[in-house]
Amino acid sequence: MxxxxxxxxxxxxxxxxxxxxxxxxxxxxxxxxxxxxxxxxxxxxxxxxxxxxxxxxxxxxxxxxxxxxxxRHPFHVAIENWAHDLNIGSVVRTANAFAAAEVHVVGRRRWNRRGAMVTDRYQHLRHHPEIADLTAWAEEAGLPVLGIDNLPGSVALEGYALPRACVLLLGQEGTGLSEAARAACQDVLHIRQFGSTRSINAGAAAAIAMHTWVVQHA
Known part of the structure; x- marks a missing residue:
């Protein structure tokens, strides 16, 4: 700008x-x-x-x-990183734009920072080796974990009352939420789609989920 x-x-x-x-x-x-x-x-x-x-x-x-x-707002964003997901940088940049409390990277500590456009300097980041570590942290912090994925049995994000303080958890690009991540979620929410593609980019899904929180609470 x-x-x-x-x-x-x-x-x-x-x-x-x-x-x-x-x-x-x-x-x-x-x-x-x-x-x-x-x-x-x-x-x-x-x-x-x-x-x-x-x-x-x-x-x-x-x-x-x-x-x-x-x-900063009281929502957190977490993303699984089992195969160096290139979307993490985009998630960090969007989290900074919406003033998320923290971004949590689950899995591999290293991630491609190019997409963050240096916003990682201003955004708090936290690493968790496994989903169990994120779950333990969230439980201690009193934060429900909500998955973002278009899985069978998931609930539409549109119309869902997001808690003011929560963790929005996204899976690896392509594979989506892991089994462990699904089990950790209070609910899994999907973004309604109307075209032919099976799914949207994980970075885009994160942005939509964060903006939905902003519309409800900010």
Whole structure:
């Protein structure tokens, strides 16, 4: 998204973000706000081309995370990663856009971060080696686990009253929720489809599920 905030120099239309703060160091805003560092000297000097909303232009990563932590939503997103699912990056990016509390990666710790578009710097992530570990964590946190998959016996997401605090669990792309994941879910929800394809992309399904939560609660 291109954009500007009050003060920064204009940039070319094809460039993302804003240029150096005009006027040099003498015109910079106070680097600290309420005793905490907010502005990044490098960004003020050279410009901010990051994929962040205008409100956060020139802020440090730490300051952005701290501000997000004051208003994150109480839903979590989990995705199984048994075969290096390329959708995880997309899930992380969407979770950041909707201010999810955390993204949980179940299975392999390593995942392809390209799709996250660097949003993993601002989004809390948690790893669980097995579904049982996620289930134990959710039980301790008092959060119901809801699966997202078009399985026989699943309930339509549309019209389902999502709990305000919950975990939305998605399976591996192609295979869907594992047997262990299905057993861990309070309910499994499907997204209604009207075309010929059997399923939609896991990253897209995650986005629809998160937006459904936002429509109901945010």
């Amino acid at each position: 291109t954009g500007s905030v009050e003060g920064p120099a204009a940039v070319k239309d094809e460039e993302v973000g804003v240029g150096p703060w005009p006027g040099g160091p003498e015109a910079w805003p106070a680097l600290e706000v309420d005793g905490a560092l907010r502005y990044d000297v490098e960004l003020l000097e050279h410009g901010d081309r990051r994929n962040v909303v205008d409100e956060y232009r020139y802020w440090t990563v730490e300051a952005i995370v701290h501000d997000l932590d004051t208003r």
